[in-house]
Amino acid sequence: MQRYFFSLRIALLVIVAGVAVSAIDLATRGFVVVYDPRALIAGAVLEDSLGARRRPLREFAHHYWATRPAFDGTVRLLCRTGREVLRTDVMPGEQTSYTVTEEDCGRRG
Numbered sequence: 001m002q003r004y005f006f007s008l009r010i011a012l013l014v015i016v017a018g019v020a021v022s023a024i025d026l027a028t029r030g031f032v033v034v035y036d037p038r039a040l041i042a043g044a045v046l047e048d049s050l051g052a053r054r055r056p057l058r059e060f061a062h063h064y065w066a067t068r069p070a071f072d073g074t075v076r077l078l079c080r081t082g083r084e085v086l087r088t089d090v091m092p093g094e095q096t097s098y099t100v101t102e103e104d105c106g107r108r109g
Contacts, residue, residue: 021109022067030093036064040105041065043078049093078104079105 033063034044034057034104044065053073057065069090075098083105088098 006078015039021029026095030069030077030091030095032067032088033097034077034100035097036063036065036100038100039063040079040081040100040102041077042080045076045078046071046073046075047076059067068092076105081105084086 032046032103034041043059046057046067046069047053047054048071051070055067055073057067057075060066069092072090072091073086074086075090075096077087077100080087085104087104088096090096
């Protein structure tokens with residue numbers, strides 16, 4: 001009985017340590033989150049000012065797209081209408097979030 005209780009405490013300690021390390025990592029390396037409540041975008045890409053480097057944002061939950069910025073850049077929204085728009089500036093080490101609006105992905109043209 002004592003041995004079982006000891007292993008549960010170690011497991012709990014490992015979980016807490018993992019959460020703490022993850023939180024510190026997110027705080028120091030930063031992240032970009034795009035929230036799309038109306039499902040207006042098909043995707044999003046982080047790109048540098050020259051367009052030479054691109055990093056796609058991954059859909060990690062319903063209506064949420066995210067990535068870790070490895071370079072200074074701007075988020076390009078890839079709308080379902082075919083429209084592509086540049087929106088928020090991003091830098092490594094910062095926490096950036098953006099909410100997609102109807103104006104972002106209006107009709108093509």
